[in-house]
Amino acid sequence: MEEEDDCPELVPIDNPSAPATEQIPVTIISGYLGAGKTTLLNYILTEQHNKRIAVILNEFGEGSALEKSLAVSHAGELYEEWLELSNGCLCCSVKDNGLKAIENLMEKKGKFDYILLETTGLADPGAVASMFWVDAELGSEIYLDGKRIAGGRPGSEIKCCLMSLSSFRQIAVADLTIINKTDLVNEEELAQIRAAVRSINGLVKIIETQKSKVDLSEVLDLHSFDHKDGANLAEKLQLVKATKPHLDKSILTVTFEVAGEILEDTLNVFIQDLLWEKMFKNKEGQPMTVIRSKGIVAFPGKAHQVMLQGVHELYELNEMPQLWGDNPRINRLVFIGEDTHVTPEFFKSSGLCEAAQAEYSMNNKA
Numbered sequence: 024m025e026e027e028d029d030c031p032e033l034v035p036i037d038n039p040s041a042p043a044t045e046q047i048p049v050t051i052i053s054g055y056l057g058a059g060k061t062t063l064l065n066y067i068l069t070e071q072h073n074k075r076i077a078v079i080l081n082e083f084g085e086g087s088a089l090e091k092s093l094a095v096s097h098a099g100e101l102y103e104e105w106l107e108l109s110n111g112c113l114c115c116s117v118k119d120n121g122l123k124a125i126e127n128l129m130e131k132k133g134k135f136d137y138i139l140l141e142t143t144g145l146a147d148p149g150a151v152a153s154m155f156w157v158d159a160e161l162g163s164e165i166y167l168d169g170k171r172i173a174g175g176r177p178g179s180e181i182k183c184c185l186m187s188l189s190s191f192r193q194i195a196v197a198d199l200t201i202i203n204k205t206d207l208v209n210e211e212e213l214a215q216i217r218a219a220v221r222s223i224n225g226l227v228k229i230i231e232t233q234k235s236k237v238d239l240s241e242v243l244d245l246h247s248f249d250h251k252d253g254a255n256l257a258e259k260l261q262l263v264k265a266t267k268p269h270l271d272k273s274i275l276t277v278t279f280e281v282a283g284e285i286l287e288d289t290l291n292v293f294i295q296d297l298l299w300e301k302m303f304k305n306k307e308g309q310p311m312t313v314i315r316s317k318g319i320v321a322f323p324g325k326a327h328q329v330m331l332q333g334v335h336e337l338y339e340l341n342e343m344p345q346l347w348g349d350n351p352r353i354n355r356l357v358f359i360g361e362d363t364h365v366t367p368e369f370f371k372s373s374g375l376c377e378a379a380q381a382e383y384s385m386n387n388k389a
């Protein structure tokens with residue numbers, strides 16, 4: 024990667040008044056697959072706030088072409104450059120890149136007011152935290168997993184998602200928890216989730232959102248590293264220990280790459296068979312449970328690329344601003360979930376492609 028590629032995306036300058044000596048607040052955004060982290064970043068970047076914000080995205084998947092196109096589509100024209108922090112497993116490969124990226128940012132401080140870092144939904148928060156312990160001025164973060172807190176399994180009725188935000192200089196716990204997708208749960212379920220968050224962290228600030236629409240003043244100026252936190256340090260560190268690592272070895276990523284075009288109906292039938300009917304089985308005969316779907320597909324006669332976004336059973340297909348143009352039409356689908364250790368038969372029976380054209384890859388190799 025070339026030096027200039029290491030520069031995160033910058034929002035156009037409105038307010039060049041940050042004192043050069045001041046440290047730049049770094050906020051980590053973590054949350055389970057599909058919780059709404061990128062939605063939050065996009066929202067923050069497109070809102071009017073007179074702040075210059077650098078964003079570091081960290082998306083999953085080994086097909087970096089897909090990741091790149093997704094990142095661009097997520098961000099629209101605001102993203103001038105793309106920083107690839109890792110190609111999947113944050114805990115094993117992001118360490119050096121991450122530190123280098125932060126160092127580069129430090130060199131450029133004064134040029135922006137905030138750094139926002141999205142961790143991958145599969146990241147081990149402990150590893151993210153230890154990566155930043157190396158630098159004394161950086162802190163760590165806690166991870167809150169909506170699925171686990173609510174006691175559900177992937178594919179069960181838990182739809183509400185938690186995201187946690189923390190400052191690098193904050194020690195060990197989230198400063199802010201966002202309960203997103205409140206449109207998908209009723210008041211009773213919401214109250215349960217709220218109570219669960221409280222029971223884990225009695226101090227954390229809780230915000231509830233739809234489509235990650237937050238009051239920016241609540242998110243950007245956390246100032247959570249003030250003195251009273253020092254007194255609670257021991258207690259907070261215990262809380263962090265009690266929070267289980269998120270990395271789930273049994274979660275795998277299946278990647279499809281199919282050249283050409285896919286009929287919209289064929290794709291819908293396949294996705295519904297996969298997500299709703301649970302028709303596809305892994306090598307051991309267990310039905311695949313998909314937690315997260317993403318993709319870029321080409322429909323016949325459509326000049327624009329179409330994006331697949333899915334979380335558990337919910338999915339959507341949306342036309343994107345990007346045109347295929349002269350680029351070869353290639354459908355790329357990524358499914359992350361449990362019991363997704365599939366056989367070539369899976370690709371064949373999908374109706375989307377011949378087995379030979381597709382491949383599957385494992386996530387969490389470490």
Ligand SMILES: Nc1nc2c(ncn2[C@@H]2O[C@H](COP(=O)(O)OP(=O)(O)OP(=O)(O)O)[C@@H](O)[C@H]2O)c(=O)[nH]1
Nearest residue numbers: 055056057058059060061062144204233234235332
């Ligand atoms: N119904 C509903 N959908 C939402 C909400 N917020 C985000 N989504 C959708 O959820 C999907 C995932 O959102 P992302 O922002 O990509 O999630 P993420 O946390 O960045 O996902 P990963 O990086 O894959 O872990 C997208 O299709 C969003 O449009 C919400 O409040 N309600």
Ligand SMILES: [Zn+2]
Nearest residue numbers: 060061082141
């Ligand atoms: Zn994301």
